Amino acid sequence: MKTLLFDIDGTLLVTNDTGTRALKAVLMGDFGVKHPNMEVKFGGRTDRALLQELLLLNRIDATHANYVKFTAAYSAVLPRALGECGGLVLPGVTELLTRLGKRDDIRCLVMTGNLKATAREKLGYFRLLDYFDDIFGGDFDADRRHLARRTALFLRGIHGDQEGDGTVVIGDTPADIVCGLEINASVMGVCTGNFDRETLEQAGAHFVQQDLSDVDTVYDWLTQ
Ligand SMILES: [Mg+2]
Incomplete structure (x- = not known):
């Protein structure tokens, strides 16, 4: 999985x-x-x-x-x-999540700096909540790397996942990249926040896309 x-x-x-x-x-x-x-x-x-x-x-x-x-x-x-x-769902997101949702060997979760409650509210408002099995929020950890560690421990406890065991982190900031590397995950950066390709690559992202609109390419990389 x-x-x-x-x-x-x-x-x-x-x-x-x-x-x-x-x-x-x-x-x-x-x-x-x-x-x-x-x-x-x-x-x-x-x-x-x-x-x-x-x-x-x-x-x-x-x-x-x-x-x-x-x-x-x-x-x-x-x-x-x-x-x-207002606000909006970014390009390619709904199609990507729909395709990933059809795979029973893939688990989509959220790991975010948002509080778990406000993460639920945001995802619910934009009708994305049902695509995710669970949310790991920034309620307890001032340092995002600690959030990553807590998430990895939870995944090991509940699902028996080992670190680096096919886990992928997808985010738009160097902090997301660092937190993925912290748990030996593969890390994908996306430039739809405030950071460009070069910054995300320098932070250590293994794969960077301008946005998620090239769904085929993103899907292939995430599921390889
Ligand atoms: Mg972000």
Whole structure:
């Protein structure tokens, strides 16, 4: 059985500034911050790291209680923000996932920096949720490599998978590439986020595509 681990934002879909809008609304509405400081880097990071940084940046104690409050409120406001900001499923994604879904020797999962709850909301909103057996989210790990390790351990525990055992990571940022290499996976980069081919190749991607629209080529590489 081969396992494919897909990133979400910039890989399967784009949501414009949905996350920023939702997090800003939470800081204002739930934490009483009048003018939230949103000067953090979003791409490729886990929400664990991102949300903790946002709390500190806005002078809120990054306690466990505040983190839990932040994540719950973020998950509650995200559906409305998705409706307001729009966004789209990236080229080739639906066709690729449909084809992969017909294979019983391939398991499609999500490994993302998003919280598991908000990952479900995004995938559900764009009607992609049913293509995936499970979601490994960035709820617990500030370092994305730790998320990869946790995912690999889970796959070993549940399915008996060994590291590098036909696992493929697909993502749009150097952080995705690094996290795939961390667990000895094959790594595919896609340039539909904010990073170009050269950057993703330099990070160590084994295969890079501009987008997923050349479904035959991508399917062949993923299933080889
Ligand atoms: Mg991404």
